[in-house]
Amino acid sequence: MAAKPIRMETDVVIAGSGPGGATVARGLSKAGKKVIILEKGPWVKKVGNLMVFVKATENKGQLKTIEDDGSVVFSAKCVGGGSLLYMGAAADPQIDVWKKHGIDLTQYVAQAKKDCRVNKVPDHLIAPGVKRLVAAAHECGYPWQNLERFFDPAKCKLNCQKCITGCPAGSKWTAIEFVQEAEKNGAIVMPNVNVRNVIVENGTAVGMRARGKNGQEYEVYGKIVVSSAGGMGTARILQRSGIPEAGSWFIGDPTVSVTGFLKEGVGQVGELGISAGWHDEEHGVFFANAYTNRSMFMATQFMGPHKLRAIKNQFRFKKGMEIMCKVTDDFEGRVFYEEGKLSKRMTPRDLMRLDHGKAVAEKILTKAGCDPTSFEYTDNILGHPGGTARVGKLVDSNFQTQIKNLYCCDTSVIPEELGLPPMLTIVAFSLRMAQHLESVLSKK
Numbered sequence: 001m002a003a004k005p006i007r008m009e010t011d012v013v014i015a016g017s018g019p020g021g022a023t024v025a026r027g028l029s030k031a032g033k034k035v036i037i038l039e040k041g042p043w044v045k046k047v048g049n050l051m052v053f054v055k056a057t058e059n060k061g062q063l064k065t066i067e068d069d070g071s072v073v074f075s076a077k078c079v080g081g082g083s084l085l086y087m088g089a090a091a092d093p094q095i096d097v098w099k100k101h102g103i104d105l106t107q108y109v110a111q112a113k114k115d116c117r118v119n120k121v122p123d124h125l126i127a128p129g130v131k132r133l134v135a136a137a138h139e140c141g142y143p144w145q146n147l148e149r150f151f152d153p154a155k156c157k158l159n160c161q162k163c164i165t166g167c168p169a170g171s172k173w174t175a176i177e178f179v180q181e182a183e184k185n186g187a188i189v190m191p192n193v194n195v196r197n198v199i200v201e202n203g204t205a206v207g208m209r210a211r212g213k214n215g216q217e218y219e220v221y222g223k224i225v226v227s228s229a230g231g232m233g234t235a236r237i238l239q240r241s242g243i244p245e246a247g248s249w250f251i252g253d254p255t256v257s258v259t260g261f262l263k264e265g266v267g268q269v270g271e272l273g274i275s276a277g278w279h280d281e282e283h284g285v286f287f288a289n290a291y292t293n294r295s296m297f298m299a300t301q302f303m304g305p306h307k308l309r310a311i312k313n314q315f316r317f318k319k320g321m322e323i324m325c326k327v328t329d330d331f332e333g334r335v336f337y338e339e340g341k342l343s344k345r346m347t348p349r350d351l352m353r354l355d356h357g358k359a360v361a362e363k364i365l366t367k368a369g370c371d372p373t374s375f376e377y378t379d380n381i382l383g384h385p386g387g388t389a390r391v392g393k394l395v396d397s398n399f400q401t402q403i404k405n406l407y408c409c410d411t412s413v414i415p416e417e418l419g420l421p422p423m424l425t426i427v428a429f430s431l432r433m434a435q436h437l438e439s440v441l442s443k444k
């Protein structure tokens, strides 16, 4: 006979501990509210090695879309969510877009930059290969510049290549820091607990139903219920809770990296990734230097269709230069709640933007001294799953759904196409969310 569900009570129950959930949990616990975070993934404490990627991603980081056109979705499954694995790039939110939806993020962006140590990459951390790329971009007329990152430049070990496996140097900010702050404030964090659905009574959300890895069922009751399970996870929780339209409007910021191999000299081997670049707003493409480390290079090369060339490229790895092109995409995808299913049709406009990005990247790489016959392209990586509970379509400007007391706070709420690193936007709107929920709770 199945064990009886464990019943728990709190002020706020949150599904997911990525930057959205962690920021809300930290804010509310600091204000003295009782918070429980239910997180589907594990704590990943030993960072700085490739196993982190295996332990902390859904589907080992390789969810193909139903269309099977080479698009692959990356989403995290661990305490801290995607922030454990992200590259640390910071881009300002599109303030005017959010204002159109009645949300002014200005003050929260400033706060987020302070709380999450967002700093512009100083010149001494721009390594020689990247300098070569920047000079080539300038010669081609593209205004590349040093970018902002979530990091402490003083602690950054230039060329350690470990941003993407968790930054053992402690330079990169991750949401784990906010989760730990919340714990110190009294919040309860429950890893390896998968939220299935929201408990709704008389049209009002009163809790979440979840299951631990060991099969133990939980019913966690809260005055406020927040889904921060990410662009894919939140869609699925809402669908199972009687909101079938959740999961529509999926965007993923399709990203292709173009690698070229230098005729002479050493390339960007292991240099600090996404340290310089440019947002071409007119064409909807964000460009940056992409090279991270040998393992990532191998992984992305072997994900592509040309396995023989991928083997050959391992021998000329040191001559490699790589540019990432991230484009703004149309709201054309759909997350289905059965685990592992996602539809994402690339529209003609998406493909045009990608083609433009690739052409510009090839031009810069050629100018930097790469052999134009050597170009390689990664698959189309959808690293920013979101838009599935859009503001204005599914949640209101306070991120409340049609079910009273049920809120969303993660990339799912992004109201319009993005095409930029979203982390700063997520932390900013989650700071605002925590403030709003504090005032809601004070009236209960």
Ligand SMILES: Cc1cc2nc3c(=O)[nH]c(=O)nc-3n(C[C@H](O)[C@H](O)[C@H](O)COP(=O)(O)OP(=O)(O)OC[C@H]3O[C@@H](n4cnc5c(N)ncnc54)[C@H](O)[C@@H]3O)c2cc1C
Pocket (backbone or CB within 6 Å): 015, 016, 017, 018, 019, 020, 021, 038, 039, 040, 041, 074, 075, 076, 077, 078, 079, 080, 081, 082, 083, 085, 086, 087, 088, 089, 090, 091, 164, 193, 194, 195, 196, 228, 229, 230, 231, 233, 234, 237, 274, 383, 384, 385, 409, 410, 411, 412, 420, 421, 422, 423, 424, 426
């Ligand atoms: C490799 C990589 C590099 C990236 N680089 C950058 C970058 O440089 N800059 C940038 O701005 N962004 C970057 N991103 C994107 C960024 O990490 C994400 O956009 C961000 O983490 C999304 O935050 P979130 O809170 O919406 O969701 P997530 O971070 O996805 O967190 C959601 C959490 O909810 C949990 N969850 C899901 N379903 C359930 C459930 N049913 N029950 C309980 N818990 C659940 C998941 O396990 C996860 O921990 C990168 C992403 C990847 C994968």
